[in-house]
Amino acid sequence: MGRTLTFNIFRYNPSDPASAPHMDKFTLDETERMTLFIALNRIREELDPTLMFDFCCRAGICGACAMVINGRPGLACHTKTKEMPDEITLMPLPVFKLVGDLSVDTGVWFRTMYQKIESWVHTDKKFDPTAQEERMDNGLAEQIYELDRCIECGCCVGACGTALMREDFLGAVALNRLARFILDPRDQRTEKDYFDVVGTDEGIFGCMGLLACEDVCPKQIPLQEQLGKLRRKMALAAVKNILPKFLKKDF
Numbered sequence: 001m002g003r004t005l006t007f008n009i010f011r012y013n014p015s016d017p018a019s020a021p022h023m024d025k026f027t028l029d030e031t032e033r034m035t036l037f038i039a040l041n042r043i044r045e046e047l048d049p050t051l052m053f054d055f056c057c058r059a060g061i062c063g064a065c066a067m068v069i070n071g072r073p074g075l076a077c078h079t080k081t082k083e084m085p086d087e088i089t090l091m092p093l094p095v096f097k098l099v100g101d102l103s104v105d106t107g108v109w110f111r112t113m114y115q116k117i118e119s120w121v122h123t124d125k126k127f128d129p130t131a132q133e134e135r136m137d138n139g140l141a142e143q144i145y146e147l148d149r150c151i152e153c154g155c156c157v158g159a160c161g162t163a164l165m166r167e168d169f170l171g172a173v174a175l176n177r178l179a180r181f182i183l184d185p186r187d188q189r190t191e192k193d194y195f196d197v198v199g200t201d202e203g204i205f206g207c208m209g210l211l212a213c214e215d216v217c218p219k220q221i222p223l224q225e226q227l228g229k230l231r232r233k234m235a236l237a238a239v240k241n242i243l244p245k246f247l248k249k250d251f
């Protein structure tokens with residue numbers, strides 16, 4: 001006989017003045033190959049049509065179904081119930097604006113952070129649609145692609161102690177995004193330009209380096225390596241910026 005699963009789900013609709021934050025309990029019989037995505041759809045279809053949560057692809061691609069699953073950020077569509085205990089607690093991702101229940105608005109957060117790091121290739125070159133594509137070294141293209149695999153689910157942000165404490169922190173995802181542009185030879189920004197963007201406490205120097213971000217990333221993006229490289233690069237840039245001023249001083 002299969003298990004009966006109990007789901008404790010956070011409920012709150014900030015746009016309804018009568019709503020107050022609380023937990024609701026639902027029970028479901030577990031079925032073969034059940035994922036949290038399937039369970040949530042069944043709860044909404046069979047038990048409570050007002051339950052709010054997000055999904056789109058059901059395949060770990062869109063990043064929409066990220067939530068806190070028994071205390072750990074993860075994707076609902078990628079979490080099999082057979083790997084979970086009988087009782088499952090689901091909360092919305094922290095840091096992001098709550099839309100309702102398990103649904104959060106990651107879009108506004110990502111747009112703000114990507115604008116801050118100027119997440120586009122900076123170049124003076126005029127685009128010539130008739131010119132042949134410029135070739136990029138295969139190895140380098142693969143390194144950039146490795147970092148571009150991020151699905152913007154926000155799990156790394158929801159797990160980050162600094163992001164929880166300060167809302168201006170760029171988070172591992174935006175720092176990883178900038179690392180991608182540093183690698184890209186088409187981006188003509190200088191070390192100082194990059195330093196001005198992330199060489200601060202809201203950037204790489206705010207990161208405590210405990211690496212919860214990499215632990216929860218469903219795409220296994222090498223965040224630890226990128227944060228380490230960026231920290232060394234920006235520390236070096238800081239020394240290069242400060243040393244000439246320091247040496248000019250008369251003592």
Ligand code: SF4
Nearest residue numbers: 160207208210211213
């Ligand atoms: S290592 Fe840095 S970015 Fe990653 S979770 Fe910790 S503080 Fe956040």
Ligand code: SF4
Nearest residue numbers: 150151153154156217
């Ligand atoms: S770096 Fe990983 S955890 Fe963070 S948003 Fe991208 S895919 Fe999600």
Ligand code: FES
Nearest residue numbers: 058060063065077
């Ligand atoms: S529904 Fe797209 S990642 Fe889960």
